[in-house]
Amino acid sequence: MHATLTFLLLLGACAPTPAVPEPASTTAPRTPDDLELRRRAMTDELRALVSELEAAGRYDCCIAHPCKLCAVRAGGCRCGEAARAGEPVCEECATMWLKGQGAEPVERSSIRSFLEAERMANGDYGVICGQPRPATP
Secondary structure, eight states, X not given: OHHHHHHHHHHHHTSOOOOOOOOOOOSOXXXXXXXXXXXXXXXXXXXXXXXHHHHTTOBOOSBSSOOSHHHHHTXXXXXXXXXXXXXXXXXXXXHHHHTTOBOSSSOGGGOOBHHHHHHXXXXXXXXXTTEEXXXXX
8 A cells, every 4th residue: 555655646746747837028029219229339339349459459440430340250350451461351341442431541442352352262253142243234
């Protein structure tokens, strides 16, 4: 009798317990104003990071207002050094050079992005995202 009772108690103790329901989300969906405030805060934080990297000697950008891409991707920028040496720069710097915001004493036509340099090196310069470049009118 004791063995049967012990077996039933152990069997009951090993039964699966019901899953605890997850609490409902207490945060309301973000409003456009909330998102804009968050975007501004992130932009300010990124500017502060770039300033700190510049002060530490880890940011040598080639455009008038230092890029943010290198801060996020690499924690530093060598685009200024690269531009002076005729080497590729990040995509943000290359775009800003096209918009006339370059800051180095180099020819604008010599500036190319890493992606552009890779395409040229691999001979697929006429291909964009796997598709042939559209003919220009």
